[in-house]
Amino acid sequence: MSRLLARFNIRFPAFHLNVDVDVPMSGITAIFGPSGSGKTTLLRCLAGLERAPEGFMQVGEDLWQDESRGYCLPLYERPIGYVFQEPRLFPHYNVRSNLLYGYNRISPKERRIGMEQVVDILGIGHLLERRIHKLSGGEQQRVAIGRALLTSPKLLLLDEPLASLDLLRKQEVLPFIRQLHEHLRIPVLYVSHGLTEILQLADRVILLKEGHIVGTGTLNEMFTALDFRGQLGPHRIGAILDARVIHHDPQYGLTQLKFNNHSLFVPIQPVPVGQTVRVHIFSNDISLVLGHTGVPTSILNILEATVVEIREINQSSVDVVLDIGTPLVASITRKSLMSLGLKPGQRLFAHIKAVALNEELVE
Amino acid sequence: MDALTDVDLSALWVSLRLATMTVLVLLIMGTPLAWWLAHTRSRFRPIVEAIVALPIVLPPTVLGFYILVALGPYGPLGRLANLSLAFTFTGLVIASVFYSMPFVIQPLQGAFEAVGEAPLEAAWSLRASKFDAFLTVLSPIALRGYISAIVLGFAHTLGEFGVVLMVGGSIPGETRVLSTTIFEHVEVMEYGQAHAISAFMLAFSFLVLLAVFILNRRFPIHVS
Incomplete structure (x- = not known):
């Protein structure tokens, strides 16, 4: 099983991220922690959107970053799908053109995931000709996920894709995230501070606190460990x-x-x-x-x-x-x-x- | 009202060429500068912003005087070109670029600030290179800023007078533009011709601004 190895050490005026990640490239790995613990920053480092001055990242056999040699692959050359907290759809294109934006930018032989498959899994067939601002929040987020999937990524990074949605919309998107993983077998890194989401989705958990990783393990190992007991209320x-x-x-x-x-x-x-x-x-x-x-x-x-x-x-x-x-x-x-x-x-x-x-x- | 003379028509032609050249140069040079101003955290930003905005408050004669000195045979730009650029069309373009700079930079900067980096990051994550993302995502979303920049830069260049007089003189066919032509007509009491050109410029400026405001209404920026 190939692994994702990453070390980042990056300082901001009010925050310091210093992590050493080692997870298998399979299943859904949740990056979990309170607000301000550095979850999004970690994801941005993994994508190459933040460039840690002391950074190293390797995915399977592929080296993506090695600052000891001044090397950092830019985001647009990494086979990553990134779904942001907000959908960030392109307002000057309709749904179909948004979906095809990345698809058209990879070579035909890299296209493992097709339009029909994505439209089917995400249930967005009836939206294809719509303008972006005519979509609901849940629909927009599904299109954003679909757009990322259509680049046939080797790794999918999801930054609280449900955070901007109300409860009803969450229920609308959540099953799709599970399904896309079951159908497409893409390893997923999923940032969240929502316990319910993680209990439903994750196979593995990276627990972050104040910019440091305080634990990594399977969902059951992590949630039966002592550190978590306090946070779970009456239902332990x-x-x-x-x-x-x-x-x-x-x-x-x-x-x-x-x-x-x-x-x-x-x-x-x-x-x-x-x-x-x-x-x-x-x-x-x-x-x-x-x-x-x-x-x-x-x-x-x-x-x-x-x-x-x-x-x-x-x-x-x-x-x-x-x-x-x-x-x-x-x-x-x-x-x-x-x-x-x-x-x-x-x-x-x-x-x-x-x-x-x-x-x-x-x- | 007297018809426009050949001299007037050639002034119109010079004006249009000057405005087009000026806007083109400003779009090419101004886009990176406006982008930098919109996103930099550098402490030099207010200084650069102040310099860009100077032509708005400076008397055109002051700006014209310094540009004239710079363009002259002993000025830095004149030496660079190895001849005097004062009283030439090229010199006029250089002067206009400075004079109209805020009217192009500021709308672009505003548009880039409104759009932010988010759509660009999304485009990069979808395999678009920086140039590709700029062309296919940033420019269309910032389209309104570009339209404002082009229209305001063009109209403002057409309307300049003091700087043109200082730097270009008023050489027919070379540096005589519409605004200086009006002045020349008035000097020799040709009120009819001055009125014709003035009315044309008044109507033109009004229509241009009307177009900008209608476009702004029809194509608002949707930032998702």
Whole structure:
């Protein structure tokens, strides 16, 4: 798997970005952090729009920037698609001409993605002859995404493409971003400070704070790690898993999912067998049972797990970090911790009372 | 009202040539300068802006005097050309470029500031080189600024008098333009001819400004 390597050290009057990025060139990587943490600056450095005096960037085998040799490939020679916070469509062209602007500027043999495909994925076929200022915000942003895709980029950079949209429009664009990734297999770097967006879209997270990277990992690793626990309000994350649909059981109205050799049952889903769905488990919806359950139970979803670590939360409750092939966090009372006598390395069973699917999480 | 004489027609021709040349030179030289002024964070920016705006407030005779000295056989420009440019058409173009500079630079600068760098960055991200992006994205979006610059630069050059008299004299066929022709007619009491040219310039200036305001209304800048 080829990787994206980048080091940037750049000072502004009131801000200093100093990062070392190393992520695989696959999936959706979210660049997450509070406002002013340097997310957009990092993206602009990656695009070559800001030129870090100490900068290095390599994508797979291709060197894009090496300031130790004074080298920096300009943006217009980088095979990048960039979607800005605002759509930045060209007002003197109609939708079709905007879409074709980049397409016409790459050589025919580079064109892996065609007009029909993009129009289809983004649902903008009926807009092609419209003037730009006749479009809604959501439509404009979809055209901007389409315009970037039509340059057949090797890397897609999205800078909070949903930030300027209201909730309804967000719901209009969000599914397209997931779909375009599923259909076109372009690695995406996605800047956002919206937690919901990231939980729905990202495979991987780069966490930025005050111009520094404080963590990089898979979505589940990052959101079950201690640093995040404070930010998530009452619904604390137990795990975020991508599971495959393997069976529908219409008799009981259940769909069976599988991940890492574990099974999960959820209310029947209109999703074809073989497709992947994103599953969220909240830490309060998990109870822990020692020993093998010969005991009959109404709980359908029982996962075998190993205790990794016990984290203090407050006077009455603790978080138990479990390993089920990936982290799973259960919130239990301190009293239960004592009576079960849990310690790291112990094997037990996690009973999962409720599982939420991605689509249900939308605010 | 007397018909225009041959001398008047040749003055019209000189005026039109002068205005066209001046605007062309200013568009070519003024575009990069206006772009720089619109986007630079340099501390020299106010100084350059003040110099560009000087011809608006300076008496034309002051500007004309210094340009005359510079163009003369011992002035820097005269030496460069190895002959005196004073009282020649070329000298007149050089003088007009300075005199009309703010009327071309300022609308362009305003348009570039309104458009900003955002559309250009978008164009670069779509594989357009800097020149390509300038031609296909910046210029059309800043079109209104260009129209204002061309029209104002042209009309203002047609109307100049003091500088032309200082630098060009009023040599028929070479440096005699419409505005100086009016002066010549009045000097010898030919009010009818002075009136004909004056009326023409009045009507022309009004129509030009009318066209600018109508165009501004029909083609407003849409910055998305």
